[in-house]
Amino acid sequence: MKSRTTSRRRQSDPVAESVAAYSGHADDYAAVHAPKMADRVERFAGSLPAPSLILDAGCGPGRDLARFRRHGHVVRGVDLNPVFVAMANAHAPTSECDLREVGSRFPAGTFDGIWASASLVHLDVVDAVDVLGQFAGLLRPRGRLYVCLSATGRTGWLDEPDGRRWYTVWDPDEFAAAVAGAGFTIDGVDRGPYVEVWATRGG
Numbered sequence: 001m002k003s004r005t006t007s008r009r010r011q012s013d014p015v016a017e018s019v020a021a022y023s024g025h026a027d028d029y030a031a032v033h034a035p036k037m038a039d040r041v042e043r044f045a046g047s048l049p050a051p052s053l054i055l056d057a058g059c060g061p062g063r064d065l066a067r068f069r070r071h072g073h074v075v076r077g078v079d080l081n082p083v084f085v086a087m088a089n090a091h092a093p094t095s096e097c098d099l100r101e102v103g104s105r106f107p108a109g110t111f112d113g114i115w116a117s118a119s120l121v122h123l124d125v126v127d128a129v130d131v132l133g134q135f136a137g138l139l140r141p142r143g144r145l146y147v148c149l150s151a152t153g154r155t156g157w158l159d160e161p162d163g164r165r166w167y168t169v170w171d172p173d174e175f176a177a178a179v180a181g182a183g184f185t186i187d188g189v190d191r192g193p194y195v196e197v198w199a200t201r202g203g
Contacts, residue, residue: 058119
């Protein structure tokens with residue numbers, strides 16, 4: 001039986017097309033984004049006792065894998081882009097994975113925390129909601145979640161200097177409600193160009 005990822009890639013799949021666009025400029029992407037999000041990583045790392053097991057879901061080239069390790073945590077990465085996976089493996093064990101299938105890659109209740117920084121931006125609403133539910137299943141009771149995605153602009157294709165990508169833009173309140181509906185208690189919502197949700201798994 002073919003996986004969902006394989007089947008989708010043979011058809012028109014905005015997620016696969018969008019993620020593939022990063023491959024030709026992976027080093028530039030890593031350099032541009034290297035200084036970003038350090039304060040959020042520190043905040044998330046501090047919300048968990050060290051060492052905790054954290055999944056960086058959509059880890060890109062591995063910037064935050066290295067940061068979480070410096071904070072004393074054990075971390076694993078997954079990303080759909082094979083170039084990013086190769087780069088991220090220099091920082092922590094990372095495997096190629098479509099987030100739409102992440103729940104099948106690890107046993108239920110494996111992780112103490114899941115970090116999903118801008119990794120759901122290319123998913124449509126239905127898939128994003130489904131992935132949030134998969135995150136809940138992968139977390140232990142009282143496990144922590146950080147997730148952020150686009151809250152400005154418009155949903156659809158965007159031609160950027162380094163490629164063409166699909167983005168889904170969310171209303172912050174609707175996204176926070178989707179996270180809560182997936183089985184999480186909302187600890188905080190930060191609003192801006194990206195809506196950032198900090199949450200705890202129930203149970």
